[in-house]
Amino acid sequence: MGNPIFQPSHFTAVVLFALFASTVFGVTMREKPRDMIRYGLYCFVLFVAAAIALSWLMYLIAR
Amino acid sequence: MATEENKTISTQSGSQEGFVYLPLIAGWLVPGGGHFLLRKWGRGTILAVAILGMFVLGLAMQGKVYANAHDILDILCMAGDLGIGLPYVICRMLGLGDVQVQVTIADWGSRFIVVAGLLNIIAAVDAHNLRTGRKS
Numbered sequence: 717m718g719n720p721i722f723q724p725s726h727f728t729a730v731v732l733f734a735l736f737a738s739t740v741f742g743v744t745m746r747e748k749p750r751d752m753i754r755y756g757l758y759c760f761v762l763f764v765a766a767a768i769a770l771s772w773l774m775y776l777i778a779r
Numbered sequence: 780m781a782t783e784e785n786k787t788i789s790t791q792s793g794s795q796e797g798f799v800y801l802p803l804i805a806g807w808l809v810p811g812g813g814h815f816l817l818r819k820w821g822r823g824t825i826l827a828v829a830i831l832g833m834f835v836l837g838l839a840m841q842g843k844v845y846a847n848a849h850d851i852l853d854i855l856c857m858a859g860d861l862g863i864g865l866p867y868v869i870c871r872m873l874g875l876g877d878v879q880v881q882v883t884i885a886d887w888g889s890r891f892i893v894v895a896g897l898l899n900i901i902a903a904v905d906a907h908n909l910r911t912g913r914k915s
Contacts, residue, residue, distance in 0.1 A: 720884055722839035729840075729887045733894070736833040740898040743822050743829075744905040747915055 734763030802910045806903030808864040810834075813906025826902045834863055834895040842888025844876025856889070862896030 724732065742756025806813025811827030814820075838844075844867065845857035860867055870876050880886050908914040 720839065720841040720882065720888065722836060723884050724840075724887075726883075726887075729884070729891075732836065733833075733891065736829045737894065737898060739829040740826060740902060743825055744901050 730767045731764060734760050734767070738763060799910055800907065802906035803903050806906040807862070807899065810863065810866070810899050810902065813903050814909070817906060817909050819906075819909065830863070830895050830899050830902060831866070833891050833898070834866055837888040837891030837895060838870070838875055840888025840891065841878055841880075841882070841885040842876060842890070842892045843878055843880050843885070844870045844892060845889075846871060846877065856893050859893035859896045862898075862900040863892075864899060867896070 738756045738759035741759045742752040742754075746752045746755045802813035802816050804813075805816050809815075809827075810830040811823035811825075814823030814826060845853060845860050848854040848857050876892065878885070880889060905914065
């Protein structure tokens, strides 16, 4: 078994995860295209912001 | 007035004709399939790209496709994996994702695959809601 074909950093993985999940949330949770985009962006920002905040929290707890 | 009422009634009854669970099943088997069936090409394409993209990146990160469950967490992960539908079956047939997680990024990959399955279930339910007229 070799190395993975795709080896993103942890932050890139978080951003990709947030991008895909918020895209699906935006399309499925709202009806109008404008609302879909706004809700998708809102979810994306929350995902990334929560990941950064929790990362700092874990860093401070580990010290 | 009467004509408008008739039109509304015929539209409502028209949305209930046929097998209403077909978009749900199609959406589960093929990501975005339920939306394609309802001729929602744009939404279907976006959902298919997002869900399949996440699934393929998960495989590219050497994520594990859960085939048998030993404990409760494995059962939950396998349930999530099954949500992706036919791509799960194809991966099992080709032996993709049949790996032991040994590096951190592979753990990320496993989570990508599980979440892609869960997102596909959300998309399939959305197609069902469109079919029943609960959503427009």
